[in-house]
Amino acid sequence: MSTLHTVNKSPFTHGTLASCLSICAQNDGILLLEDGVFGAMATAPCADKLTELIESGVKVYALSNDIKARGLQEKLLNNILLTDYTGFVQLSIDHRCVQSWY
Amino acid sequence: MIFSLAVYSAPHSSQASDTAYRFAEALLAEGHSLYRVFFYQDGVHNSSNLLTIAQDEADIPSRWQHLSNTHQVDLVVCIAAALKRGILNQEEADRYEKPAHNLRQGFALSGLGQLVDAALASDRLITFGS
Amino acid sequence: MRKKILFISRHAPYGSSIAKEALDAVLTMAAYEQDLSLLFMDDGVFQLLQNQQSHEIAQKNFAAMLPILPLYEVENIFVHLESLQARGITENELLLDSVQVLDSHAVSVLLAQQDQLLSF
Helix, strand or coil, rough: CCCEEEEECCCCCCHHHHHHHCCCCCEEHHHHHHHHHHHHHHCCHHHHHHHHHCCCCCEEEHHHHHHCCCCCCCCCCCCCEEHHHHHHHHHHHHCCEEEEEE | EEEEECEEEEEEEECHHHHHHHHHHHHHHHCCCEEEEECCCHHHHEEEECCCCCCCCCHHHHHHHHHHHHCCCCCEHHHHHHHHHHCHHHHHHHHHHCCCCCCCCEEEEEHHHHHHHHHCHHHHHEEEEC | CEEEEEEEECCCCCCCCHHHHHHHHHHHHCCCCEEEEECCCCHHHHEECCCCCCHHCCCHHHHHHHHHHHCCCCCCEEEEEHHHHHHHCCCCHHHCCCEEEEEEHHHHHHHHHCEEEEEE
């Protein structure tokens, strides 16, 4: 069964996203939210690893409300999927468990 | 699907309790059920009726209360975490001889067993950490 | 029906209350006879260090509290290998003899087996 990982910390100051990526399985999903959305930037410290995971099939989402709130719309890595709170609910249903990285 | 939420962050200090509230609203709008919201750690501050919010800011505690009124959502505050952070109902204020109590209507103080029960009774338990 | 439940404890002791309140939740859950596991990861591995003298800062000692876990029949206790390595901690420095060391891959397998995750 797969896990949805939520990350709410900026990778510019925290190791939270890196830890999440280190144990994320191929059929897992990742949702970046709150300050976690800074991890969706093309210039983020984990961008290479994130790209690698996306290419291997991991779906990486960012909460669009948090992206827009912070003005990051034009600064995102390719292939980051945007979602909203209803999408977040659906992602938590599509995966068996949710691990919250904070 | 039956959800429960665990909220560990204080309102107005970090964004997580607002995210939790929006998640709760979205799941109810989709027709799912919300068995319980359990407030633990600094999340207990969501239940204070003394929070005084500026008019142009989101009043998260009263939103939770509204959710409880309109959807009969069980809002449970961990009693051990609450007492040490100064959140008391009348019964606890009397027991510990404190001059006031401040638990908001719609919230209940109870033990950590209610978090365990939520994990066992729900299809999904989602944590909102600070 | 028993559920498979994993607590993930990722924060250091003392500096914040998260680790202590996570442990309180684990001990409560232990009374409910579920298939319970506990994983220490990231700074959470610092909870397992010996020689903690927490009376110096007037806090309850994790080195005294954690050994009671097996008495509560919390027997599946895991620690993340790469978190230990990144902090220069070896397995023989850890408090609990019964703790099992898992690498990142084994941790992702462990997560995938659960019915419920409690994230701390």
